[in-house]
Amino acid sequence: MTTIAVLGAGKIGEALLSGLLQAGRAPDRLLFTERHPERSAELSRRYGIRGTDVATAAAEADVLVVAVKPQDIEPLLTELAPAVGPGTLVVSLCAGLPTALFERRLPEGVPVVRVMPNTPMVVGEAMSAISGGRHAGPEHLTLVAELLGSVGKVVRVPESQQDAVTALSGSGPAYFFYLVEAMIDAGILLGIPRAVATDLIIQSAVGAATMLRDSGEHPVTLREAVTSPAGTTIMAVRELERHGVRAALLAAIEAARDRSEELGREHERD
């Protein structure tokens, strides 16, 4: 059975470990590394999995999942380079960082797969997009697709689309959380107690998401079905249009794509 080590078990690294355990992966086949001993001890206690150092993780694991912030990649690659061999698959979850960066810094021939997941991994509902680097063969992509398929949905995309994917689905859950937060505030504005407003909005979000996924209908059709002539919804939609919410979303997602590209460029000359 494949042993997986998560290097940098922060928010997304922990989401992956937790999702893999819930999907039935054996705890003794999972490892992680963390900078702070207290964090490491807490994760071991919470999940019954072993924290270790990068060299041990590289020696024991078949798959090394890099989940540090892009800004922290350099010291990690310096530690990893002498420890990793061509038989180990390196999977990067880092926004913006191209597979070519890893290939330059790691020994020749090490296969690298770039992945953009998202945090719903923790409930088995991740959206992950995967792209293979120069030395990644179909067997590596299949292995990564299986791994991430156990915690959500997986698509293969050309690496040139990964910055856009990062802006859409990598950051995507944050936009929905932001919208929910704003709608709960609207409930407060209208005098509804916070707990009730929270229930109303979260269940509406779950219902709407389930319809989007399961009905096979286009989002426009689903919205039209809520929008009665001279009714309440169209009054709200007019305000959304007046405040440029659609244009704001387009600009926001474009800005996220640009930042992903910039994170990659920051490492171009390394």
Ligand SMILES: NC(=O)C1=CN([C@@H]2O[C@H](COP(=O)(O)OP(=O)(O)OC[C@H]3O[C@@H](n4cnc5c(N)ncnc54)[C@H](OP(=O)(O)O)[C@@H]3O)[C@@H](O)[C@H]2O)C=CC1
């Ligand atoms: N959060 C998300 O929704 C998503 C994140 N990503 C990508 O995943 C990566 C991690 O993001 P996120 O989980 O949010 O960030 P976090 O900061 O929460 O997690 C990174 C963790 O790695 C630790 N760390 C840093 N350097 C090392 C090292 N050399 N050895 C061991 N541990 C180390 C950090 O410790 P310390 O606390 O000391 O910094 C931290 O605990 C990023 O590259 C991000 O682009 C991708 C998709 C979604």
Ligand SMILES: O=C(O)[C@@H]1CCC=N1
């Ligand atoms: O905000 C970030 O940079 C990371 C990448 C995608 C989601 N979170």
